Amino acid sequence: MKIKWSGLVLAISAFAVSAVAHAAQPSAAMLSNACAGCHGTHGASAGPSMPSLAGQSKAFFIDAMKKFKSGERPGTVMSRLAKGYSDEQVVAMAEFFAKQKPQAQTDMVDPALVAKGKTVYDNTCKRCHLENGKEFEEDTPMVAGQWLKYLQIQMGELQSGARKMSEKKAEKVKSLSSADWEAVAHFYASQK
Amino acid sequence: MTMERRNFLKLLGAGAAATATVGMAGCASSPAMANGRKVVVIGGGYGGTIAAKYIRMMDATIEVTLIERNDHYVSCPFSNLYLGGIMPDLSSLTIKYDKLAANHGINVVQAEVTGIDAAGHTVKTSKGDFKYDRLVVSPGVEFRTDEIKGYDDQIMPHAWKAGPQTMLLRKQLEAMKPGGTVVLSIPLAPFRCPPGPYERTSMIAMYLKQHKPGSKIIVLDANPDIVSKKGLFLKGWKKHYDGLIDYRPAKKVTEVDNKNMSVLIEGLEEVKGDVINIIPPQKAGHIAHVAGLVGPDKKWCPVNPMTFESTLQKDIHVIGDSSIAGAMPKSGYSANSEAKVCAANIVAVMNGRELTEMSGVNTCYSFLSAKEAVSVTGVYTVDKVKNAIVPVPGSVGVSPDLSELEAVYAQSWVKNILTEMSS
Numbered sequence: 191m192k193i194k195w196s197g198l199v200l201a202i203s204a205f206a207v208s209a210v211a212h213a214a215q216p217s218a219a220m221l222s223n224a225c226a227g228c229h230g231t232h233g234a235s236a237g238p239s240m241p242s243l244a245g246q247s248k249a250f251f252i253d254a255m256k257k258f259k260s261g262e263r264p265g266t267v268m269s270r271l272a273k274g275y276s277d278e279q280v281v282a283m284a285e286f287f288a289k290q291k292p293q294a295q296t297d298m299v300d301p302a303l304v305a306k307g308k309t310v311y312d313n314t315c316k317r318c319h320l321e322n323g324k325e326f327e328e329d330t331p332m333v334a335g336q337w338l339k340y341l342q343i344q345m346g347e348l349q350s351g352a353r354k355m356s357e358k359k360a361e362k363v364k365s366l367s368s369a370d371w372e373a374v375a376h377f378y379a380s381q382k
Numbered sequence: 383m384t385m386e387r388r389n390f391l392k393l394l395g396a397g398a399a400a401t402a403t404v405g406m407a408g409c410a411s412s413p414a415m416a417n418g419r420k421v422v423v424i425g426g427g428y429g430g431t432i433a434a435k436y437i438r439m440m441d442a443t444i445e446v447t448l449i450e451r452n453d454h455y456v457s458c459p460f461s462n463l464y465l466g467g468i469m470p471d472l473s474s475l476t477i478k479y480d481k482l483a484a485n486h487g488i489n490v491v492q493a494e495v496t497g498i499d500a501a502g503h504t505v506k507t508s509k510g511d512f513k514y515d516r517l518v519v520s521p522g523v524e525f526r527t528d529e530i531k532g533y534d535d536q537i538m539p540h541a542w543k544a545g546p547q548t549m550l551l552r553k554q555l556e557a558m559k560p561g562g563t564v565v566l567s568i569p570l571a572p573f574r575c576p577p578g579p580y581e582r583t584s585m586i587a588m589y590l591k592q593h594k595p596g597s598k599i600i601v602l603d604a605n606p607d608i609v610s611k612k613g614l615f616l617k618g619w620k621k622h623y624d625g626l627i628d629y630r631p632a633k634k635v636t637e638v639d640n641k642n643m644s645v646l647i648e649g650l651e652e653v654k655g656d657v658i659n660i661i662p663p664q665k666a667g668h669i670a671h672v673a674g675l676v677g678p679d680k681k682w683c684p685v686n687p688m689t690f691e692s693t694l695q696k697d698i699h700v701i702g703d704s705s706i707a708g709a710m711p712k713s714g715y716s717a718n719s720e721a722k723v724c725a726a727n728i729v730a731v732m733n734g735r736e737l738t739e740m741s742g743v744n745t746c747y748s749f750l751s752a753k754e755a756v757s758v759t760g761v762y763t764v765d766k767v768k769n770a771i772v773p774v775p776g777s778v779g780v781s782p783d784l785s786e787l788e789a790v791y792a793q794s795w796v797k798n799i800l801t802e803m804s805s
Contacts, residue, residue, distance in 0.1 A: 216741040216763075223436065223722040224743035224761075227715050227799045228791075231435075236801035237794025266781065266788050267745050267759045274743075274761020274777030339794075343787070 218282040221275070225283070228267075234293040238339040245292030250331040251284035264352045292324075294335030299380045307377025310370045314362055323378045334381035341375040419444045419732055422505050422514040424495050424669060426450030428457075428714040429520030429702030431482060431803040432721035438486040440729040447489040447512055449505065454478050455803075456544040458575065459714045459746075460796045465541070465552055466585030467593065468752045472548065475796070477804035485805055498673035500695045516728050518690075519675060519683075520702045520717065521667025523574045526681075529663050531637040531646075538638055538645075538658040541582075542574060554657045555589060561596035565645060565655030567635040568603040569663035572682075574703045574712045577610035577758065579603075579661055581748035584615065586659075587623035588751055598626050600653060602645065604634035604663075610711075611748060611756055611780050618750030618784055635660060666704035675700055682706045687764045687771045688740050689731070690724040699724050707742075708771030709778075710762050716744045718799060719762075740764050742771065747792035755789035756781040 222233070225243065230236050233243030243251070257263035258272035265272070275283070311322070320327065323334035333341065347353035348363075349371060355363070366374075421444055423434045434448040457475040464472055483490040493509035498517065505512045525540060527533045541551040555564070564586055568579040583601050590597040608615055608629075619627050633653075637646035644654040665671075665681040675692050677684040683700040685692055687708055690699045701707075701724050702717035710716040719742040727737045742762040749755045761777035764770070781788055 215739050217726070217738040219440075220723065220726055220738045221741050223726075224719050224741055226722075226802055227718045227743065228745060228795050230798050231802050231805075235794070235798060237797040239790045240794040240798055266785060266791060267757050270759045270779045271743065271745070271761055271777055274774040279741075339790070343790070 216279070218286040221279055222283045222286040232290045233287045234290070235295070235337065235340075238295075238297065238337045239343060241336055241340050242293060242295065243287040244290035246284075246287050246332050247326040247328075247330065248281075248284040248288040249329040250326065251287060252280055253329040254331075255280045255284075262354060264347060292332065292335060294382045295337045295379070297338045297379050299338060299376045303373045303376035304380045306370075307373035307375070307380075310366065310374050311377050314366060314370075315374060317362075318359070319378075322381050324381060333378045336378060338375055338379040341378055342372070345371045345375055418515075420514050421446050421516045421518065421728060422512050423448045423518040423520065424450075424505065425520035425522065425667070425702070426452070426455050426479060426490070427520060427522055427702065427717065428799070428803065429717035429721045430518065431455075431477075431479075432718050433518045433520065433699075433701060433725050434488045435482060435486050435803075436722050436725035437729055438488055440725060441733065442487065444729065444732060445489070446487075447491060447514075448479070448483075449491045449493055449495055449507060449512065450479070451492065451494045453492050456548070457714070457796065457800060458542065458544040458578075459799075461541070461544040461548045462578070462582045462585040463749060464548060465555065465582065465589065466749070466752070467589045468585075468749075472544065475544065475800070477800055479804070481805045482803070495669050498669065498698070500673065500698060503697065515697065516732070517698045518721075518724060518728070519667075519670060519673070519692075519698060519700045519704065520721070521669050521704055523664040523703045523712075524666065524668050524671075525662040526665055527662050530635060530660065532640060533638055533660065533662065534640055535660075537640045538660045540661050541659060542578075542661050542664075551657070551659055555586065555594075558594060558597065558656045560594045562594060562656035563597065563654065564590065564599040565653055565658045566599060566601050567645060567658070567660045568601065568605065568609075569661055570604040570634065571609050572712060573661065573664045575746070576711050576713075577615075577746060577748045580608055580610065580615045581750075582659070583627060583629075584618060584623070584748075584750050587619070587626050591623060591626060598628060600628045600655065601630060602633035602635055602647065602653060603629065603631050606632050611758055614756040614780060614784065615748075615750070618754065618756075621784070622751050664703075666700070670700060670704050673698065675704075677706065687769060688723075688737055689727040690720055699728065708762070709760070709773045710742055710744055710771055711746070711758075711760075713744055713746045714799065715746060716742065718802070719743050740771070745795065747788060747795055749789065749792070750784050753786050753789050754784040755792045756784060757788055757792070 229243050235242040255272050258265045258268040318330050423430045434446045463469040479490045493507040495507050497506040539547045539551045541547045633647045635645045644652050666683050675683045683705050685705045690701050692698045701720040703712040723740040744760045747755045747757045758780045761774040762771050765772040
């Protein structure tokens with residue numbers, strides 16, 4: 191990038207006013223790195239109740255932020271923080287995280303529940319949560335390799351109705367028991 | 383203009399000025415050093431570790447040295463849980479620097495910074511001089527103990543820098559007889575971690591309720607009212623610790639009597655305690671004063687809101703508690719976020735690119751009981767007219783109620799942010 195001499199001198203000067211005047215919009219990295227305090231560097235979460243955003247579906251990320259903002263999806267800090275970003279900024283963050291390499295967590299899962307979860311997955315989930323939850327289409331999230339605790343919290347909210355499902359999903363999962371949900375959580379958490 | 387031009391050349395790593403810088407450093411073995419672009423970071427806490435890491439992640443050709451006096455760091459956030467007895471020790475809040483150094487090629491130096499030669503672009507330490515093109519100062523806070531006559535932190539600990547002080551206060555609480563009185567003194571804002579004293583009140587009250595029957599805590603707040611999350615703290619105190627917390631606003635402790643274990647408010651009213659925890663008023667870390675980074679208030683460091691460059695000293699940036707970051711509170715999360723803003727724009731300037739507009743976040747959790755927490759959040763941007771960091775409307779707010787889920791999320795917050803700092 192070619193920059194005018196005078197512009198650079200201003201940009202590197204100690205005077206705030208000139209620096210402000212020469213700033214571009216916040217970059218995708220500037221916006222996204224601010225999330226890492228809770229979601230981990232580049233969206234690879236080290237905290238068991240916090241989802242990894244690295245490699246997450248762009249469409250799902252945008253949809254989730256929209257729903258946090260509107261209150262359609264229950265949230266704690268995210269219900270407030272989502273309101274701090276414009277639609278364009280949310281898209282920039284979604285693209286940033288979608289580009290990051292997914293990193294499976296190192297959670298302990300129950301092998302028996304993983305096996306049971308695999309059956310539930312095959313029967314009920316795999317049409318939308320492709321490739322054992324590693325792949326996604328449209329606004330389906332990447333669920334493979336997320337922390338067990340995070341999956342359990344989210345599945346609890348789906349079962350209780352606090353977090354709304356699409357009609358298609360609600361129809362599909364209505365026969366699942368709590369034990370089935372728990373097993374699927376272990377199955378997804380076991381995916382590397 | 384001549385000075386600026388020379389600096390410009392040095393920043394770009396081109397021309398005679400840059401060569402001279404490298405020559406003085408006396409080492410040109412790696413490409414980064416050959417390029418002559420050096421950043422020195424002072425302070426290995428919430429701000430400094432992240433500034434060092436993100437500069438290296440964004441541009442691995444910049445040489446980064448992180449100078450910290452200790453070989454480890456203990457997080458102040460969450461240390462109240464140890465005081466409350468729901469965290470067995472401080473090990474989960476303690477980080478070391480070896481992985482951070484190895485993963486990102488950061489030169490971590492354990493040394494005491496003794497001075498900064500701003501004109502000579504040199505940091506002076508107990509282990510020699512370090513040249514820099516850009517310096518990031520993240521020293522946390524220093525206590526204005528001169529405003530509390532007789533103050534001795536070995537008798538009335540502050541425990542506002544985590545580590546031995548936290549352990550001393552914990553020991554004092556454990557040794558206190560049942561039916562005893564704890565006195566907690568809160569300084570006038572601004573201070574590090576606005577909700578922190580009220581979380582501490584909750585955690586100490588929880589400890590007293592469980593382990594010291596008949597005891598109480600008297601809170602002497604220099605402020606006219608609870609500074610942060612007021613409604614939520616009052617609700618939690620009523621729910622869990624009714625009658626146990628004696629909160630007294632507008633009570634500024636100005637003197638202590640170490641022999642009689644009492645404090646004096648404005649030199650008049652005396653309050654006695656079996657355990658006395660004094661959080662003294664605060665100012666920017668010591669080195670910020672030595673280096674001429676502190677503004678006319680003689681307390682905090684004015685900075686450019688976009689780059690966190692000092693408005694008083696060229697090429698020196700101040701982040702974290704020491705800086706005046708507009709609407710961003712003095713919190714661990716703010717320091718983390720400010721470090722990234724500062725890092726991105728140091729890298730931009732060093733590469734001759736346009737600055738990127740700042741975007742910051744704060745999220746602060748406070749525990750009210752072993753299982754309930756509340757939070758305050760905010761997304762921050764720069765108001766170009768005011769030339770100041772301001773909140774984005776709608777993003778700043780507190781939890782609607784005490785929340786068990788937020789306590790679960792808080793545990794992951796501390797895990798994530800300390801992992802980010804240490805790897």
